[in-house]
Amino acid sequence: MNIADYIRRKRVRAILCALFMVFATVYVLSYECDVIVFTFNKLLGKDNFYDTSLGPWLLIFSLLFLQRLVSKTIYFRDRHYTLTFLPSAIVAVLLTSFVPYCNWISLLVTLLCLTFGIVQHRIDYRRREKDRKRASYRLVPRLTWHCMWLLALVAYMGFAGNADTYFHQELKMARLISDGQYRSVVNFSVNPPGTSIITAMRAYAQSRSGKSIADELFRYPLQNVGDSVLLLQHRDAKRTPFQASAIFQQIGIWPHRGESISQYLERGAKFRPYALFTPGRDYYLCGLLLNKQIDRFVNEFRKYHTLSDTLSMPRAYAEALILYQRIRSNRQVQYKNELMAANYQDFIDKRNNYPSEYERANVLAVLYGDTYWWYYYYSNLK
Template sequence: MTQEVKANNSTLVNSVCAIVFILFTFVYLYFFQSDIIAMEQHVLSGGITHYNKTIGAVLLTVVLFLVKLGVSKLTRFDGWINILNYLPSLMFLAVLTSGNQDFDVSLFPTNVIVIVCIVIILYAIFAVLSRQKSIFYIDTSYTGSLTGGLWKSLLALSAMLLMVCALGNTNEIFHYRLRIEHLLESNDYDNALSVGEKSDDTDPDLTMLRIYALSRTKQLGERLFEYPIPKGGSDILLPDGVNVKCMMFPETEIFKQLGIRKMGKMKPLEYLLYLENHGLAMKSVTDYILCGYLLDKNLDGFVNIIKNKYNLSSPALPKHYREALTLYTHLRSNPVLVFHSEIMDADYADFQKLEEKYNNKSERFSYVKDTYGETYWFYYFYQ
């Protein structure tokens, strides 16, 4: 193989690998990790600056590629092994997208930092030894067919890209939280409610954000139990700064729509009832209280509030409130009020028939969830 052919092969392989690197980096930053980068910038700037995912993805891709070019000048690897010059850039990308969920302790996970440091040290040792051919030698020339050299380089690059994905933060719930908070900052409540709506995974922080978005769109009593609900009852209604909290969205915005008094050390439902009883409550507090009682499965407390707040014969009565009232009427031998809806009573009768149809608990759970998983009845009996 002539020197000219080798040079052409080398240029073509390097160009293809550069295109793959640039495309991967941009797509990974723009579509998959923009929420993590936004959170990191928010923390590092103290909330002063905001991340633009288009500009950020372009700038970071350019910077990482320039780092690769700089590393190439230092190492001067020959042949297909030149692909290793992407390793420092990709390790930096791995750290950048690893974003620690508990950023109060550390912005980046310690295990990721340790792994990346070890990889970079080994890379530096390899780079030094590879120049001492009398001590360490590996044939790096482009020999054989062009296809063989290209696939060898792409295989090595693919392994490095997989390492980046493995080290990056891929926690689905955490990404949902960050995306919702970003949308809430833009008052885009409808899109915030669509984030992760088909997923069964959730946590108290994510649910608290959804409750706020539902409240702002006046759908709290209509749609809350269409989403998965974690353990915690009414304690997940509001952020407490410890067990339930926001990452970027100002918690003051959540309390602003409820009342003028801060929660302090009170539990969420206790705080909401304090606002209500002392004439400090905004209109949205009523639905927060009602849903708090439903989350605690306290039907008596729910009924005592709703009978004075809603017209129970109105067709506009939210769905979950009708479901809870139907359940209360069927469960109590001496109910404070009796609620009947032809459609709701028929649905509840079908719910009971479906339960009776399956003796196996796991089978019953599966079938009931498929049909009634978005009702308060399912939450009350199965969660």
Template sequence: MNEYIHKNYKKAARIQTAVCGFLFSIFSFIYLYVFQCDVLEALHFSLAHGKTHFAPLPSAIIITLILLLLRWGVNSLLGLKGEVRALSYFPSCLILGVLTDVGRTVYMSDYHTSWGWLLPLILLIYFLVTFWLRRVFRVQLNVESSPMTLMNSNLIILLVFIIMTILIGNSNRTFHRELEAEHYLRNHQYNEVLKIGQHSTEASRTLTVLRSIAMSHAGTLGEKLFEYPQYYKTDGLFFANDSSSVLRYTNDSIYYLLGVRPYNGEDRMEFLHNICYKGTGKSTSLDYFLSALLLEKRLDTFATAITDFCESDEEFARYYKEAILIYKDSHPDYQIQITDSAMIQRYTDYKIRRKESGPLVQGSNLMRREFGDTYWWYFDYQN
């Protein structure tokens, strides 16, 4: 009878080992390949200085296999068994979390984290404490518990370690969106950049600039700019000067896109005005200039620039036409005519609804639901 119970216990132990190994493998692969792929790619770029190509699928598989081997080695060294066998996953889960605990300073030349000394210290404490506890509770570890208790105990331990991994890793949604947008931008997938956070009202300055660069490359700044939140005015076209708040792309990327660099201390609006009127910038500089004027709500200058650089019968981009409709309300004799009947009707509806919507703060939310993707809403309600 005892021999039968012993065989069942050993069988349950093997099943428990296989189940925990399978669950950890699935978690590790999905965590690395799906949820932390961009963070892992950023870490790879930083460590390799951009000299090697990052392959997400092989990287996720190889790291998972290494962590499984590490778990096997830890268990062989410590001899954990029974209801606490899953404690051997602690180093693997900890390292998995540390690998994905990457912040905005990852691309800085002196990038380092406290994990450089903290990880070895935690692992040393883990091995010493676990080895000591194994000696203290040697008799208890040799007791053969029921298969259900064996399975549940180890699954709970593994679940706790998985939660620990998730808490350690970078789960900042804004940071992930910026990394993903940067990845697509580097691969010239401009439409994919614009799909990131497409329906969200949240947008960091870095993500806003990355979107603007993608639109400029695709030639759709005038068509798509105000489909996305614009909280930063002209700053949303240029990165911050603080290198720790941006990623691999910097303002040098934008100056290359425009074809000219500004003088030291030159105002951005003045810089864009000069390269357009002097003809020193690339063709992309005009859309940047016109978009900057719209973002700053400088419609008088915008209306002048349109007549200076465009033919009056030219087919303008969507947001240029929307801005012209606003301008013509106060300047009915303005020479450029908008003939888009659908847009004119929608603008008429917008003005009617604006009067009906009530106070500015309350009306902003009501109007945004229907007209939040228009320049009209931005001009009237965005601070």
């Protein structure tokens, strides 16, 4: 190969490295940043530590270093030089696609790509002497060919990488909580119905911001029915860096062995009995609403709150009291809120306009899907 062809080859490889570096930066720092940090923390045994400063940058330069190492130690023909980026792509996929659970489709695609790279390397190795005698190196056709291969590699990383939307949202919210951005967590947009982890983190962030969970609890559809969505389940411990101990600390007490969620929340409501407001009471009352124990909610609400038409009240509490007064003839409380009462009457009128239960649920979900009324009537409708 003459000097001109050598310079052209160097330029093509430099362009390919630059393009791969740009994509790796976007892939690691934007698309899979939270997943990679979570993976690093798990590998280091840090369950409750969430640092985003150094790990992704180290990975980016490690991927480029791995490519340079492969290109120097393993022979590939010039037309297949893009395959030197394949090990770096596989490493990036391995760090993202199999967290928190194994993605068998991604594993199969990765094995196929690795097999193809090995087979192609063996074919190129046999043609090594013939490739050395090649006389011409055309810049534009060769660059176009390499860009096509690089595009295929990028498509592989995008397809085989972690595309679990809910998992990305959970990690994003966990990072916001670790940074103390609780209002950002509450207002974080989530594809409905979300997950129980997302609901637990949103409730925790709302409580840490000094406001009642009932103000935002039914703003988004809930995946599950019942008070279990307020706490992290044991099976969720490996899926998120957000720790259940943070919720226990916010409530003020830790659960006992064999204690149900309802029993734990009821005991948490009695913590600091002389305080005007405690997160434990808020969790307990919201748990009763989630369990649709409307009569018990009213009885417990009277213990911890002074009923007044002039004082502001968390939205879900007010909606539950309006509902209670409409469905119970023997009323133990009297609560007046003309605007909310009118909205509830409109809810009932529209509910009676449709004979099908599923049609009612869909229509009312658009108008009143963020209310406790919709949750009470339709949350368990499959």
